[in-house]
Amino acid sequence: xxxxxxxxxFPSWFQTLVIGRRPKWTLVRIAIVVLTTFVLLEFVLIPxxxxxxxxxxxxxxxxxxxxxxxxxxxxxxxxxDVVGVRLQAGEHLMYMKRIVGLPGETIAFHDGVxxxxxxxxxxxxxxxxxxxxxxxxxxxGPNFYYVVGDNRSMNFEDHYQGKADLVTGIVGKxxxxxxS
Amino acid sequence: MKLVTRLVLLVxxxxxxxxxxxxxxxxxQKAIRNRLVKAARLxxxxxxxxxxSRVAAIESLGNYxxxxxxxxxxxxxxxSHTFNRRDELMQAAMAAHGAVSSLKVDFPDIKVDxxxxxxxxxxxxxxxxxxxxxxxxxxxxxxxxLKKADGNWLIYRLDTLRTLH
Numbered sequence: 001x002x003x004x005x006x007x008x009x010f011p012s013w014f015q016t017l018v019i020g021r022r023p024k025w026t027l028v029r030i031a032i033v034v035l036t037t038f039v040l041l042e043f044v045l046i047p048x049x050x051x052x053x054x055x056x057x058x059x060x061x062x063x064x065x066x067x068x069x070x071x072x073x074x075x076x077x078x079x080x081d082v083v084g085v086r087l088q089a090g091e092h093l094m095y096m097k098r099i100v101g102l103p104g105e106t107i108a109f110h111d112g113v114x115x116x117x118x119x120x121x122x123x124x125x126x127x128x129x130x131x132x133x134x135x136x137x138x139x140x141g142p143n144f145y146y147v148v149g150d151n152r153s154m155n156f157e158d159h160y161q162g163k164a165d166l167v168t169g170i171v172g173k174x175x176x177x178x179x180s
Numbered sequence: 181m182k183l184v185t186r187l188v189l190l191v192x193x194x195x196x197x198x199x200x201x202x203x204x205x206x207x208x209q210k211a212i213r214n215r216l217v218k219a220a221r222l223x224x225x226x227x228x229x230x231x232x233s234r235v236a237a238i239e240s241l242g243n244y245x246x247x248x249x250x251x252x253x254x255x256x257x258x259x260s261h262t263f264n265r266r267d268e269l270m271q272a273a274m275a276a277h278g279a280v281s282s283l284k285v286d287f288p289d290i291k292v293d294x295x296x297x298x299x300x301x302x303x304x305x306x307x308x309x310x311x312x313x314x315x316x317x318x319x320x321x322x323x324x325x326l327k328k329a330d331g332n333w334l335i336y337r338l339d340t341l342r343t344l345h
Contacts, residue, residue: 052316061315087321087343089304090289095319095343147344160319162344169343 044069046091046171048084054149054159055082055096057127058178067094071173077102077145077166080125082178084171085147085164094171095160098125101138101146109135112152128153143167209292212301212326212333219244219335220285220307223273227281238273242266246329246336254340255320284310300327304341 020026041047046067050059059065059082067084077083077099085095100114100121101107108115112131114123133156140146140163147170148161164170206214222241225234251263263269276283289306302325309318325337 085343087289087306087319088341089287089291089306089321092288093306093308093319160344162342164344 045175046084048094048096048174050096054151054154055098055178056151058082058125058150059096059174060179063178065096065174065176067172068175069172071175072166072170077170077173082174083145083147083164084174085169086171091171095147096174097147097149097161097164099145100148101140103140103142103144105146106137106139107135107146108137109133109156125150126152130154130156132156138163145170208294208298208301208333212292212294212303213290215244215333216287216290216303216305216324220287223283223285225277225283234277235274238270238277241273242270243332244335245269246327246334249335250337252339255318280311282310282312298328300325301333302326 046069048065048067050063050065051061053061079099079102081099083097083099085097087093087095100123101116106117108118112129112133114121115137118137127150129152133152135156138146143166144163145166146162147164149159151159202210219241222237222244225237245266247266249263249266249269251269252260253262254260261272263272286308287305288308291304292301293303294301302323305322305324307318307320307322309320311318321341321343323339323341324335326333326335328334
């Protein structure tokens with residue numbers, strides 16, 4: 001018998017595959033990956049799972065996405081941005097809506113059409129429409145944005161929407177684009 | 181070496197002791213959180229659950245409220261209700277069991293503020309209710325007011341809040 005057998009220990013190629021040629025550096029690399037992931041997921045990106053149909057068909061029920069907390073650090077939200085809106089008690093659940101109205105503007109819905117400052121606003125992302133949506137004009141104060149979902153085929157009363165504050169409400173921008 | 185082993189054992193024992201202390205004597209925040217989680221569990225029911233266990237759960241749920249209550253439920257798409265007595269709330273809970281086949285209630289977020297006197301508290305919670313297993317759950321923010329009575333935190337007022345104005 002020429003072959004050397006080592007009972008109870010792994011073959012060297014397996015050890016190299018799992019922990020590398022220099023285990024100390026492998027440990028350092030693992031620590032860096034873990035730390036980076038922690039910082040990213042704790043302070044920058046919030047992973048979310050879409051539930052419900054209010055953003056259909058752009059974002060379907062069950063889809064996975066991320067919210068970038070830093071997206072509005074140096075710039076203001078723009079019309080058309082899809083954002084996460086936090087609830088007061090915490091961030092385990094949040095609303096995912098599209099910004100349609102900016103601070104200082106007046107928002108209204110007439111026969112399903114969005115009006116900004118009394119002018120109709122084209123919304124190419126809205127695929128499911130309804131002519132039943134009616135809403136009297138609402139004026140947005142400073143720092144307030146009007147957010148609403150893309151699925152306008154829902155009953156107006158069933159569709160949760162309204163004013164969100166940039167400071168305490170809007171968490172960040174959704175980074176993965178949905179179906180256009 | 182023996183000393184190191186003894187020290188490690190001591191640290192482990194102290195950690196277990198501290199953990200047991202927090203389990204049996206939780207701080208008010210934790211006690212309120214635990215109580216709200218239990219209340220949510222009691223409010224939930226499945227389609228296959230028997231009538232006796234449903235009634236028992238509703239009766240247990242009653243122990244989480246004071247006799248006189250002030251509960252205003254104003255959820256979009258649902259009729260608004262005001263309850264002033266615990267009995268009325270229990271009757272409504274009983275009626276809900278007849279109206280829907282299953283209900284799963286949970287509070288994914290609970291934020292508790294204890295008043296300086298440690299005898300009353302306010303909890304802001306996010307409620308998620310899955311009704312009849314539908315994919316669109318009801319999400320509602322609540323502000324719950326509690327006070328301490330006979331060592332237990334009891335709910336005496338509950339308001340529904342609107343996140344988007």
